[in-house]
Amino acid sequence: MATSRTAAAQIAVPMTKIRMYSTGVCPYCQRAERLLQSKGVSEIEKIRVDLDPARRDEMIEKTGRRTVPQIYIGEIHVGGYDDLAALDHAGQLEPLLRGQA
Numbered sequence: 067m068a069t070s071r072t073a074a075a076q077i078a079v080p081m082t083k084i085r086m087y088s089t090g091v092c093p094y095c096q097r098a099e100r101l102l103q104s105k106g107v108s109e110i111e112k113i114r115v116d117l118d119p120a121r122r123d124e125m126i127e128k129t130g131r132r133t134v135p136q137i138y139i140g141e142i143h144v145g146g147y148d149d150l151a152a153l154d155h156a157g158q159l160e161p162l163l164r165g166q167a
Contacts, residue, residue, distance in 0.1 A: 084109070101151065102150075105159060105163055
C-alpha cells in the first residue's frame with residue numbers, strides 16, 4: 067500500500083537542538099522562532115540576554131556579535147534571523163535541522 071505524501075510529511079524526524087540568544091521584545095527573534103516552527107522545530111532553548119547581562123556577555127564572547135537573535139543549531143552558530151532565512155532560501159536549513167549538514 068502506497069503512503070501518501072501528506073502521511074509521510076507527518077512522520078516525526080528528530081531535530082537538532084536549537085539555542086537562541088534573544089530578548090523579550092525582539093521582532094527578529096520572533097520571526098526566527100516562527101521560521102523554525104514552520105520547519106517542525108517544537109523546542110527552542112531561549113537564552114534571554116535582556117534578563118541576564120552575564121548571558122549577553124557570553125553571547126558576545128561566543129559569537130562576536132552584539133545583536134539578537136544569535137542562533138545555534140547543534141554546535142553550529144548560524145547567526146541572526148537574516149542568516150537563518152538565507153539558509154532556508156538556499157535549501158540548507160532543513161538538512162541542518164536534521165543533522166544532515
